[in-house]
Amino acid sequence: MNQKYPKNFARFYDTIYSKMRHGDDSQFFLDLVKKTGGRVLEVGVGTGRLFTEALDAGADIYGIDISPAMLDILYDKLDKDQHYRLKEQCITSFSFNEKFELVIAPFRVFMHLNDKEDQIKALNNVYDQLNKNGVFVFDVFNPDLSILQNGIDNQTDFEGEYEPGRKLKRTVSSMPDLANQVINVLFRLDWEEENGPGTEEWETSLRYFFRYELEHLVERSKFESYYIAGDFEGNAIGSNSREFIVTCRKTST
Ligand SMILES: C[S@@+](CC[C@H](N)C(=O)[O-])C[C@H]1O[C@@H](n2cnc3c(N)ncnc32)[C@H](O)[C@@H]1O
Incomplete structure (x- = not known):
C-alpha cells in the first residue's frame, strides 16, 4: 500500500x-x-x-x-x-x-x-x-463504529475551485478491513486544467x-x-x- x-x-x-x-x-x-x-x-x-x-x-x-x-x-x-x-x-x-x-x-x-x-x-x-x-x-x-462497519461509497467530500474558474472535486470510498484494523481508502481527484480535464486516484490505508x-x-x-x-x-x-x-x-x- x-x-x-x-x-x-x-x-x-x-x-x-x-x-x-x-x-x-x-x-x-x-x-x-x-x-x-x-x-x-x-x-x-x-x-x-x-x-x-x-x-x-x-x-x-x-x-x-x-x-x-x-x-x-x-x-x-x-x-x-x-x-x-x-x-x-x-x-x-x-x-x-x-x-x-x-x-x-x-x-x-x-x-x-x-x-x-x-x-x-x-x-x-x-x-x-x-x-x-x-x-x-x-x-x-x-473510530465511528457505523462508518467502520459500512464504509463510505463514492462520496464527494470536496467540490470547489482551486484557482479562479478552475474546478476541483474529490471523491472518497472507504472499505473497512476489520481483521487487520485498517480502513482502505480510495481517493479520486478530478480537476479542470488548461489542456483538458485531469484525474488521479490514490489508494491508501489508515490504521484506526x-x-x-x-x-x-x-x-x-x-x-x-x-x-x-x-x-x-x-x-x-x-x-x-x-x-x-x-x-x-x-x-x-
Ligand atoms: C494528513 S497529512 C498531515 C500534514 C500536516 N501535519 C498537517 O497537519 O496538515 C499526513 C502527513 O504525514 C506524512 N507521513 C505519513 N507517514 C509518515 C511517516 N512514516 N513518517 C513521516 N511522515 C509521514 C505524509 O506524507 C503526510 O504529509
Missing part, C-alpha cells in the same frame, strides 16, 4: 484542507508550540499547514515527512535560507544532531503506521530525540486505534507518562469524543 502522498494530492492538499480542516486542530498545536518554546519538530509536516504559521510566529521549528511531493510544496513556501529545517525522513528512523523540547505529529500522521512494530519504533524513536521532560503529541480519530489499545501501546514504549484527551480542548475521553489526542512525556534523560 502506498503511504506516500502522490503529486496531485500534494498539489491540491491546501485547497482541500484549508476548507475541511482549518480551525479543528491548528490553534491547539500552535498554542502548544508557542507555550513550549525551544526546538520543536513536526513529524509528517506535509505542505506546512501549521508549520509556516509557527515559523512566522518565531518558533524554532523543523519538519520531516516521507512524501517528497508534500515537501516540495512546502519548500516553495519557505525562503531558501530556511530550507535546512526540512528533511525527507520517516518517523520510525529519523534523527537530528540536537534534541527537541516538543515533537508533534498533527492530523492523523500516526494512522499511517499500520504495523505495531512500526508504531512502537516510532514512539521510541521520538522518545530518543526528545530532551528530558520533552513531550510528544499526536492525534488519531476515535481504540482507546485501550493506545494506552497499551504507549505503556509498551519508553515514554514514562501520558494522557489521552478526547478533544482539542483537553477534555477527558467521553462517549461523544471524536478524537484521541495523545500526550506522551519523557521524564528521564
